[in-house]
Amino acid sequence: xxxxxxxxxxxxxxxxxxxxxxxxxxxxxxxAGHAPVLEEEVxxxxxxxxxxxxxxxxxxLAGDEDELAYLREERxxxxxxxxxQPNGDFAHTIARQLYFxxxxxxxxxxxxxxxxxxxxxxxxxxKEVAYHRDxxxxxxxxxxxxxxxxxxxxxxxxxxLWRFTGEMFQPVEGLxxxxxxxxxRWLESVTDVLGRAGLTVPEGPRTGAWSAGAGRQGLHTxxxxxxxxxxxxxxxxxxxxxx
Amino acid sequence: xxxxxxxxxxxxxxxGAPDTVDTAAYQHAFDTAVAADERxxxxxxxxxxxxxxxxxxxxxxxxxxxxxxxxxxxxITRAPSLRRKAILMAKVQDEAGHGLYLYSAAETLGTSxxxxxxxxxxxxxxxxxxxxxPTLTWADVGAIGWLVDGAAITNQVPLCRCSYGPYARAMxxxxxxxxxxxxxxxxxxxxxxxxxxxxxxxAQDAVNRWxxxxxMMFGPPDDESQHSAQSMEWKIxxxxxxxxxxxxVDICVPQAESLGLTLPDPELRWNEEQGHHDFGPIDWTExxxxxxxxxxxxxxxxxxxxxxxxxxxxxREAAAAYAAKHTGDTGETGATRA
Ligand SMILES: [Fe+2]
Ligand SMILES: [Fe+2]
Numbered sequence: 001x002x003x004x005x006x007x008x009x010x011x012x013x014x015x016x017x018x019x020x021x022x023x024x025x026x027x028x029x030x031x032a033g034h035a036p037v038l039e040e041e042v043x044x045x046x047x048x049x050x051x052x053x054x055x056x057x058x059x060x061l062a063g064d065e066d067e068l069a070y071l072r073e074e075r076x077x078x079x080x081x082x083x084x085q086p087n088g089d090f091a092h093t094i095a096r097q098l099y100f101x102x103x104x105x106x107x108x109x110x111x112x113x114x115x116x117x118x119x120x121x122x123x124x125x126x127k128e129v130a131y132h133r134d135x136x137x138x139x140x141x142x143x144x145x146x147x148x149x150x151x152x153x154x155x156x157x158x159x160x161l162w163r164f165t166g167e168m169f170q171p172v173e174g175l176x177x178x179x180x181x182x183x184x185r186w187l188e189s190v191t192d193v194l195g196r197a198g199l200t201v202p203e204g205p206r207t208g209a210w211s212a213g214a215g216r217q218g219l220h221t222x223x224x225x226x227x228x229x230x231x232x233x234x235x236x237x238x239x240x241x242x243x
Numbered sequence: 244x245x246x247x248x249x250x251x252x253x254x255x256x257x258x259g260a261p262d263t264v265d266t267a268a269y270q271h272a273f274d275t276a277v278a279a280d281e282r283x284x285x286x287x288x289x290x291x292x293x294x295x296x297x298x299x300x301x302x303x304x305x306x307x308x309x310x311x312x313x314x315x316x317x318x319i320t321r322a323p324s325l326r327r328k329a330i331l332m333a334k335v336q337d338e339a340g341h342g343l344y345l346y347s348a349a350e351t352l353g354t355s356x357x358x359x360x361x362x363x364x365x366x367x368x369x370x371x372x373x374x375x376x377p378t379l380t381w382a383d384v385g386a387i388g389w390l391v392d393g394a395a396i397t398n399q400v401p402l403c404r405c406s407y408g409p410y411a412r413a414m415x416x417x418x419x420x421x422x423x424x425x426x427x428x429x430x431x432x433x434x435x436x437x438x439x440x441x442x443x444x445x446a447q448d449a450v451n452r453w454x455x456x457x458x459m460m461f462g463p464p465d466d467e468s469q470h471s472a473q474s475m476e477w478k479i480x481x482x483x484x485x486x487x488x489x490x491x492v493d494i495c496v497p498q499a500e501s502l503g504l505t506l507p508d509p510e511l512r513w514n515e516e517q518g519h520h521d522f523g524p525i526d527w528t529e530x531x532x533x534x535x536x537x538x539x540x541x542x543x544x545x546x547x548x549x550x551x552x553x554x555x556x557x558x559r560e561a562a563a564a565y566a567a568k569h570t571g572d573t574g575e576t577g578a579t580r581a
Contacts (some may be wrong), residue, residue: 018253020327026320029319029320029332030320031330032312032316032319032332032336033312033313033551034550034551034554035551035555036342036551036552036554036556036558036559037559037562038309038339038342040558041309041336041339042339042343045333045336045339049329049332052325052328052329056325056326058328059325059526065325066324066325070323070326082487089554090555097456124392131390141565142561143558143561143563145568146563146565146567147557148560149560149561150560150564153557157516179460203301230320231320231321234381235323238439238442241438241439241441241442242434243323243324243326243327
């Protein structure tokens with residue numbers, strides 16, 4: 001590589017970001033036909049489609065998008081454990097969206113401002129992600145400050161997913177971003193939204209007992225294997241076929 | 244048109260019901276407008292039976308859009324390539340959007356979405372019977388796009404000229420997207436048909452299963468159709484069931500040929516004299532059975548719909564409570580992008 005040539009794509013980072021988008025898109029796709037209100041069928045599908053679009057660009061930087069999505073084993077996926085968590089109730093889905101889209105927006109804003117290999121993708125994606133975050137914020141406020149039931153459900157959801165949030169700020173090879181500063185801003189933003197929703201910031205640790213960054217190293221949670229089994233089954237049943 | 248336009252004020256009562264003396268004049272203005280192919284708008288006077296017919300038809304159409312999401316959503320998580328997954332997700336999302344437009348069109352007639360959903364969930368309003376068939380393989384996604392969206396277009400293009408303005412305008416928008424769906428379904432089947440022998444067989448099997456139910460989508464034969472005559476007079480409906488069905492068969496035959504797939508009807512052949520295809524008898528007993536609730540998926544579809552609605556109740560209540568607390572908020576649920 002010469003000084004003026006195109007930057008080579010850091011494959012590990014492309015897979016990490018691409019897998020995040022792919023897996024979360026898949027989870028959101030599971031809502032189709034099950035959403036609590038028709039407007040949310042449209043909104044959740046919008047977000048899922050944006051993420052799938054991002055995933056396809058990122059995976060294509062790392063190789064063949066379909067080979068990577070359909071033919072890798074569970075241990076080769078680099079996504080955060082947060083995004084593979086099952087949908088749960090609508091509150092869990094919203095808490096997952098709030099945590100992840102806040103992270104993604106901060107990260108992509110920084111990447112978009114730089115000159116690295118992810119800058120063009122990030123510049124486009126940051127606008128999509130801003131909408132995802134607004135959507136999550138709006139629902140966090142509605143659920144947190146809605147009825148007693150919704151408040152309680154939202155509180156439980158925020159607590160349950162809290163231990164998956166530390167992983168977002170673990171270093172990723174080839175990802176050129178100031179993660180400690182990003183983490184401080186993430187905490188500030190999430191604290192602000194939860195506060196306005198009448199919710200308190202969960203108290204527990206932000207990583208599990210396993211080493212932080214487990215998902216990024218290919219260590220996942222049990223539901224993820226089932227998710228992949230469903231996602232990959234048809235493609236793998238017809239080796240070499242094109243669709 | 245000039246005459247009807249001159250009488251527009253006569254068929255637009257200020258507020259509330261017109262007094263009996265004027266009813267004949269309003270009826271006359273309505274009839275003239277319909278005869279002149281003008282649009283009836285929400286604030287115009289209209290006969291009660293016209294309103295009721297429209298509500299019934301638009302509701303059934305809206306319900307079909309949202310129930311129709313289920314058989315295709317069944318394959319989103321298993322779509323065999325990321326490109327196909329994106330297309331399918333977008334399609335299912337479009338159908339939700341169609342539901343939204345249509346419930347809004349029904350609202351212009353004074354019937355709320357909640358009211359209509361309650362009737363659907365209670366089994367008091369119907370949706371298209373086609374969605375009571377299962378999607379058993381990936382090829383079914385293609386067959387639905389090609390045949391079911393295709394039949395829907397044949398049915399719905401004439402509705403773009405329906406006498407009721409909001410319904411006609413919703414249909415213009417919907418038909419554009421449906422024809423997109425139809426092409427994508429065709430293209431999906433083509434890829435399978437030209438693929439491996441297993442993929443080809445999968446495509447043929449799906450077409451075999453979806454062909455006859457698609458023909459049933461046009462409703463019972465003309466001599467048994469309950470609502471047709473009056474709807475034609477009101478210009479809600481423009482062509483008879485049998486006419487539309489024949490048009491659909493004529494469109495599909497050459498497309499099946501270019502797909503390299505056969506249609507499962509040994510009696511299907513070109514009738515030179517008629518300028519149309521002849522086709523074999525439709526099993527109307529099956530149609531009636533599915534309509535009565537005995538199709539393979541009636542129970543499953545309505546149960547899933549009710550469950551989504553019931554499980555979502557706390558979310559809708561929260562949104563309403565939040566909106567009530569925060570004055571100035573619209574209370575609209577769902578943040579759809581501008
Ligand atoms: Fe539709
Ligand atoms: Fe469609």
